[in-house]
Amino acid sequence: MKNRKLIRDLEETIENIPDFPKPGIQFKDITPIFLNPKLYEDVIADLVAFSRGKVDAVCGIESRGYLFGIAVAVALEVPFILIRKAGKLPPPFVGIEYELEYGSAEIEMRTGQVKPGQRILIHDDLLATGGTTQAAAKLVENQGATVSQFSFLIGLKDLNGAERLKDFDAEVYTILEY
8 A cells, every 4th residue: 555645745845847858748856855854765665665575686777766776775685786878887788779759779787787586676766658667677687687576756657658567577666656
């Protein structure tokens, strides 16, 4: 059952920025969360409760996935593994290219940090269309690990990102949905 107080506190804290970064987009600014240490702790506690005992490592997607993902990994006492945009990590690394609405992108992770057989939580701040998260999951599975969970601070229901994650047979958790 979702924590209604946490949801209410987040709704009161996250700022909606209209027409950013382009007209028609309603940007959800999570940075005010970091001005309230208690709220940040509550978010971490909620994410940790979802994953406790179910994962062997946390992978965070650049860059806002690091803001909560590292703290979740520390609390769970499991490794945190960076998933970065192409060209940001030193070798050796593995990457995967994926399609965006207009064009393509690539993400990478250091080779050998994900171990075969590990149960992985992939965390990011926002689930929109799910393309980047889906690519991250494929990158993890290509190294022999299993994506057992996905977690997000925010989910944008109308963009159906969770649909793209169904092939992974993993739990999907979103604290707040718009």
